[in-house]
Amino acid sequence: MSTQELSAIGYDNKSPKFNGNNYAWWKNRIQNVIMGIDYECWLVVKNGPNIILKTDVEGNQVPKKDSELVTADYKLLEKNAKAMSILQQAIGETETNRISGCSSAKEIWDTLELAFEGTSEVKRSKIDLIMSKYELFAMNKNEKINDCFRRFMTIVNDLRSLGKNLSDEDLVRKLLRSLTDAWTAKVTAVYEAKDLSTLSLEQLIGSLMTHEMLIESKSEKEPARGMALKGTVEDDEDEISMIAKRFERSLRDQRKNFKDEPASSGFPSTSKTRESTPLGVVVDVTIKVHEGAIDYADASDEVADNVGDKVDLTAVILTQVLKGNEKERGS
Numbered sequence: 001m002s003t004q005e006l007s008a009i010g011y012d013n014k015s016p017k018f019n020g021n022n023y024a025w026w027k028n029r030i031q032n033v034i035m036g037i038d039y040e041c042w043l044v045v046k047n048g049p050n051i052i053l054k055t056d057v058e059g060n061q062v063p064k065k066d067s068e069l070v071t072a073d074y075k076l077l078e079k080n081a082k083a084m085s086i087l088q089q090a091i092g093e094t095e096t097n098r099i100s101g102c103s104s105a106k107e108i109w110d111t112l113e114l115a116f117e118g119t120s121e122v123k124r125s126k127i128d129l130i131m132s133k134y135e136l137f138a139m140n141k142n143e144k145i146n147d148c149f150r151r152f153m154t155i156v157n158d159l160r161s162l163g164k165n166l167s168d169e170d171l172v173r174k175l176l177r178s179l180t181d182a183w184t185a186k187v188t189a190v191y192e193a194k195d196l197s198t199l200s201l202e203q204l205i206g207s208l209m210t211h212e213m214l215i216e217s218k219s220e221k222e223p224a225r226g227m228a229l230k231g232t233v234e235d236d237e238d239e240i241s242m243i244a245k246r247f248e249r250s251l252r253d254q255r256k257n258f259k260d261e262p263a264s265s266g267f268p269s270t271s272k273t274r275e276s277t278p279l280g281v282v283v284d285v286t287i288k289v290h291e292g293a294i295d296y297a298d299a300s301d302e303v304a305d306n307v308g309d310k311v312d313l314t315a316v317i318l319t320q321v322l323k324g325n326e327k328e329r330g331s
Contacts, residue, residue, distance in 0.1 A: 019092035023116035024161035030090050034083060041083040045105040049080035080105055117162065127164045130155060138178045145208045152178070171201050179208075186211050 018026040035042045044050065052073045053061045064073065083105035091099060098115060102108045117123050134155050139148045152175060156166065173196060176187050186208065190199075 017090055017092040018112075019094045020116075023112070024158050026090075027112075027161055028157070030087065033090070034086055037086065038079065038082060040079050041086070041105070044079045044083045045087070045109050048106045049104045050076040052076060084108065123162055127159065127162050130158050130162070131164070134159065134174070137174070139180050139183075141180060143180075145205070145212050148178070149175075149205050168200050169197050172196055172199050172204050175201070175204065183208075 018030075031042065034045060052064045052069060054064045054068065056062050069077075084102075087105055087108045088096075088099070095112075099108045099111055102111060118126070137152060137155060156171065159166065176190060179187055190196075190204070190207065
């Protein structure tokens with residue numbers, strides 16, 4: 001086959017050639033190239049060259065002589081020549097001597113298989129070794145899902161090149177078992193929501209990569225959010241001080257009003273003031289005055305539920321102010 005024909009389907013002299021390394025990868029690649037050019041060529045590589053037969057006078061099938069070939073016969077014979085041309089152009093100089101004596105594409109293919117995969121017994125031993133790697137495979141700590149998948153598929157492809165094929169369900173279940181504890185929640189969700197017998201490996205990887213991107217997106221926002229909260233807490237200290245001063249002023253006014261009012265019938269008088277917490281939430285504070293005693297009524301439950309520790313902190317400050325004023329009055 002000419003270089004122009006190979007270039008037309010994207011396979012030319014710039015494509016990697018086989019020089020004795022990574023045979024499994026090259027074997028899968030060249031198989032697809034041959035099938036892409038002409039599927040009949042691949043059948044010739046797999047099954048051997050076409051033999052043009054004729055029926056002799058005795059009724060037996062015998063090969064035709066070259067002088068007896070017709071146009072249709074030549075087209076069938078060309079398949080072997082085309083397949084040999086593709087294979088020869090895909091093999092580097094270091095391996096050329098190994099196949100130089102081969103007369104058919106199948107012979108070239110079988111010679112390379114025997115040299116780099118070994119006999120059936122050797123192949124079985126290689127499969128057992130790779131299966132051990134497959135069973136022990138596990139995701140590394142802090143490893144990206146894409147990197148994990150790449151390592152996983154290297155093992156799977158090595159098995160496939162040796163004729164060991166695993167179903168998608170087996171691969172999906174193995175990959176889920178291989179993930180770290182950080183993926184436990186996602187793995188549980190997949191088991192509960194998906195039918196693993198119909199889930200493809202590509203669909204699983206897509207789902208895992210989407211989950212990973214969401215987690216990374218949230219992680220990027222959290223540090224900035226934490227820094228903002230830290231600054232707010234520091235800024236709130238001055239605001240808390242201001243609230244305490246305003247509340248103390250309000251107490252003085254209440255005490256003054258109490259002294260100016262005529263004696264009551266013994267019932268406590270009640271007044272209200274509104275103060276703002278450091279989070280900007282207005283708190284209703286009730287002050288009861290009874291015979292010179294000042295009581296502090298707590299803020300509404302709704303505020304406490306919304307702002308949590310902030311209300312508690314303000315309440316502590318206000319309580320201290322109350323105690324200080326009562327002490328001054330007692331002295």
